[in-house]
Amino acid sequence: MSNINYLQQMEPVLKNYGVKPHFIERFGKIFRIYSDKGIFALKKISPKHGTDFIRHIQYLYQKGYNRIVPVYPTVDGRYAVLHNQELYYLMPWLPNEEKENRNERNQQLFRELARLHTLSLHEVTIDPKEKEEHYSTISSLWEKETEFIEGYVEACEGKQYMSPTELLFCLYYNNIRLALAYSKNKLKEWFEQTKEETKARAVVVHGKISSEHFLYDDRGYGYFTNLEDSREGAAIHDILPFLSRLLNTFPKHCDDCIDWLYVYLKYFPLKDDEILLLLSYFAHPGPVLRVVEEYYKSKERNERKFVQRLQKQFWLLKNSEYVVTRIEEIERQKKQAAAAAAAQSNEGAQS
Incomplete structure (x- = not known):
């Protein structure tokens, strides 16, 4: 036009x-x-x-x-x-000129996201029965996913000649199964820890956090834009999609992603149960499962495209696995340090 x-x-x-x-x-x-x-x-x-x-x-x-x-x-x-x-x-119209490298830009984005969540933080009432229903629904869905991949891997291995996609799925199967089991365990830990609680923390969720929606003025200050999908929800609903998009690439250990997350946590610490939920959803192999399910249901199969898609989503799974493992390690070290400091403080009080 x-x-x-x-x-x-x-x-x-x-x-x-x-x-x-x-x-x-x-x-x-x-x-x-x-x-x-x-x-x-x-x-x-x-x-x-x-x-x-x-x-x-x-x-x-x-x-x-x-x-x-x-x-x-x-x-x-x-x-x-x-x-x-x-x-x-x-x-x-903001000039949005590159005055910082990508790492510094995303650090500022996560600081501002933490401020947005901090200032909009409030408590909401949760019905324990609704929470239990939600947990049961998700657990049941993930159990069906486990049953599906177990049945499908047996069917594939029972064939004399597997297709390229089936062979790749069988090679990836163990990693997918372990990721599903980890997600289910973390979700169970979250539920056991919070099932009696009637309050939860909520924030204004931006809804489409990305570096493209964080613009700079001529003074170098960053501003969020594109809040059309903003809503009330848990803070992890902003964090998870952003990190998943960054990790949806070739295999890599994204230590920058972990640094950015802990910049956010420095200004807006998540509670233990929120970390459990973050780890559960982050580790869940949903994208790779969707490719496998689509292939299974497909009547006309383009093997080359399915192999490419399956490989790409498996890379995302492995990239996410690295970040999840590092978060687990960091959180464990923090708890050990806190316990040691508490023990030292008690010894000092008794002497």
């Missing part, structure tokens, strides 16, 4: 802000607006996200959190404009 068409399309929207556009560029769902009042970012979103999105931003502002790319109100005080069945909101 030409700039003239963009101008015609966006002028009715921008009129609500008293902004007259001179030139417009499009980047996906975002329009960069050059206008008589400066450069703006106009974003198009689905109307179903609008109400909660604005409510969460206003809530965070009220709590004193201001590291969100500002959403400008219209002339009559609205924070979004409905036009042609699409919702639009206006923000400043």
